[in-house]
Structure formats: C-alpha cells, structure tokens
Amino acid sequence: MVFNSAAELCDGIEVMYPSFHVQMTIEIVDKRFGPVRAEAEIAIKPVKSKEYLEVFVEELESEHIFADENGSIYGSFGIDQSIQIYDEVLTTIPFEELIGKENWKDVVGVPITEDMLKEQLEKALNDYQFSDLSGKYKFRKRCTITELQFLK
Numbered sequence: 001m002v003f004n005s006a007a008e009l010c011d012g013i014e015v016m017y018p019s020f021h022v023q024m025t026i027e028i029v030d031k032r033f034g035p036v037r038a039e040a041e042i043a044i045k046p047v048k049s050k051e052y053l054e055v056f057v058e059e060l061e062s063e064h065i066f067a068d069e070n071g072s073i074y075g076s077f078g079i080d081q082s083i084q085i086y087d088e089v090l091t092t093i094p095f096e097e098l099i100g101k102e103n104w105k106d107v108v109g110v111p112i113t114e115d116m117l118k119e120q121l122e123k124a125l126n127d128y129q130f131s132d133l134s135g136k137y138k139f140r141k142r143c144t145i146t147e148l149q150f151l152k
Contacts, residue, residue: 038062
C-alpha cells in the first residue's frame, strides 16, 4: 500500500497506528530517590497544515515523588509531586518522506522503536521542570530511563 496524497495519508495513518501505552522505570539523579515508575500514552497524528506526522506524548504520569529539603541553603529543593507531561511532541516526520513511497512503514517505525522512544522521552523528562515544596522555584533533574516496556 502506497499513500498517493496527503489526504490518503491522514486518513490511513490514524487507523493503522492507534495510540499505545508504554511503562517505564526512571532514574532521577538525586540520592534521595530510588527508581520511579511511570506510564505514557504515545500517539502518531497527522498535522495537515504543516504537512508532517507528529509522534507525541498524549500523557505521561509517574508515581508520586517525595523528598524533604535537607535544610542547607546550598542543599536540594524538596519535591512533593508526580511527573506529568501532556501533549509533548517527541519528533516529526515530513509527509514528503511518506507519500508515494513503498517503504513508508519503515520510516514511521523508526521513531517508535524502544531505543528511539527512550531517547526522546529522556529529552522530555530532562526538560521537565519540577517545583519546590512552596511552588515558588522551578528546577530540572537529570533523568534516564532504565527500562521501557510496550503495554498491550
């Protein structure tokens, strides 16, 4: 099957690639935390006006994370929240790479492989802004995904 137009591509892609769930274990670089579990719903949607497909996180939510401040002005901020990311674009695929091409499934498949998803989700997690216990300060934490599983 080959898509011959943007309209065909937009109609066919959502049927062939419904959103899917992944479960992950996140390591946050902070001695106060152990591994954090999270789930995400990933979707592939066409954006007709910009002529590309978006691979994006519809929703990512972690279990609750709590850590007290350690009391020093130079110490770490306290955290009392879960990581919540919504509608975050991970990557885009231009229509021109898909329309009229026999290998379009290979092109769409690349960003949704385990390794590529891990890499893109880690970027989103590392850009995530935590807030301190008062909600006054925002800060980032280094995060890595140590385990990623596709859920059926």
